[in-house]
Amino acid sequence: MTTYYDAWQQVTTKNGFTADEIISGLQKSIRRSDQENALAMAYEMYITSEQLEDYMWKRLLVISVEDIGFADTNATLIIRNLEQTRKDFQYGSFDRGLFMIQAVRYLCKCNKDRSSDLMLNILREEFAKGRAPVIEDHMLDMHTRQGRINGKDLNHFLHVASHVEPLAKDTQHQEFFTRLQAILNNQ
Template identity: 35%
Template sequence: MGNLFGNGKKKSSMGNEKISFVLADRMRPRSLDEIIGQDDILGAGKPLRRMIESDDITSLILWGPPGSGKTTIAHIIAKMTGMDFLSHSAVLSSIGEIKKIFAQAERNLYLYGRRSILFIDEIHRFNKAQQDAFLPYVEKGTIILIGATTENPSFEVISPLLSRVQVFVLNPLEPKHIREIIIRALTDEERGLGRDKNHIEDDALELISNVSSGDARFALNIVELADKMAGEKKITVETITEILQRERILYDRTGEEHYNIISALHKSIRDSDPDGALYWLARMLEGGEDRRYILRRLIRMAIEDVGLADPNALLIAVAGQQAFDFIGYPEGDLALAEVAVYLAYAPKSNSIYTALHKALADVKKF
């Protein structure tokens, strides 16, 4: 899209990794130094890097947008610490399965002195009762819990669990980071596409970098498909445009893609990117997403991300919901578009969110 507005379950030994045929998996960073765009937490002397290098890992939650490196960091932690590593998705795993893992971790700890890392992808998908089950094992140190989430943990993770873990925020990858990742994949002859000797037009590289919305996995999937389509020719803008028109249109309203796309919409609004906001909104609308779900999320963004920087944002978001209820589908979709673009343009402030949580913390202390 042009510039419209101007501006599964796995168990891993970590030492014997299987070869993947998917480019995004093959190019997954193998060390902290290979990770791009997360210097705030993994740069020299930064807290998470110190924890990993000193082998002093505690339970933690990695909060960041899709494709920012949450799973990669968990794998590297397991590799560097040498702990048993168990990986599950909250989407695919029942709490019964997780409890079996707890029992196994207890046996490993008490019989063999081995500690276990339990990585839970999309931990926010577990409900309150399911999250409660983690508490005794995290508190006793039976497991090191690493949870990954695209959602704000303060809203989606229960307070007792949140108080027992450290939260690290991953930055959205910028277009320059995506470009670096793509170039690395196209030139790496061992794990990437370097043997194909394909080149990419600058405009095509720029297009992928911008439309990926910081999702390295998405960018590499597009590059891999473009490489196959290009054959021995250059990867062109036309090739990328053709892929974008037909890829990722399938939309699972109850699966991972549902959460990835709403997170991408949230990120675009938070980053004041109206083009991105409209693109991801259109993806949701085209996929048949519940309009009222989108409106509820937009109202939340108006409160959480815009806040007092523009109090009218909340009024606009609520008015958008009322307009949709009054007009209905399909004309009412314009109300959603207007709200999304308004929020993207609006100045941002999370002062209300921060102040409320500080006040709640004070109340709990006293």
């Protein structure tokens, strides 16, 4: 088992809890949509110190990606907005606390998806065992030294290297692609 130093193990909250347990409790409560307990954990962090409040916001941002993820891709933007806006109010003021409450309630109500966290763990383990990126031929285009050496030009870029999947519907992609091709063919 890996051991590491966590400074929050040395901090006692206002009501006598070890800070690392309150921090963990906040995230686990949000994961299970236990709004009441998550709010109590967040409030304990908030009333303990401004430093622990700042760390709470860092955790809420991580939670928005680690535990909410693709279930709500706006979660990080919303949490960041609330985190920044709270700074307009003095620490300890009633109004400042509202932003924390809104953020925690929002995350509790969100559907959850941990796939990004799982993928990061997969990559970390695979790279530790020797995995490395693979450069495929279509990646070597006019923007790379090797692509230019291999004669890759704008035509290759337009037909191969700039290919996107899935292509969004109801855009002017095909219209503009056809127009550009006509211009290039007339040169």
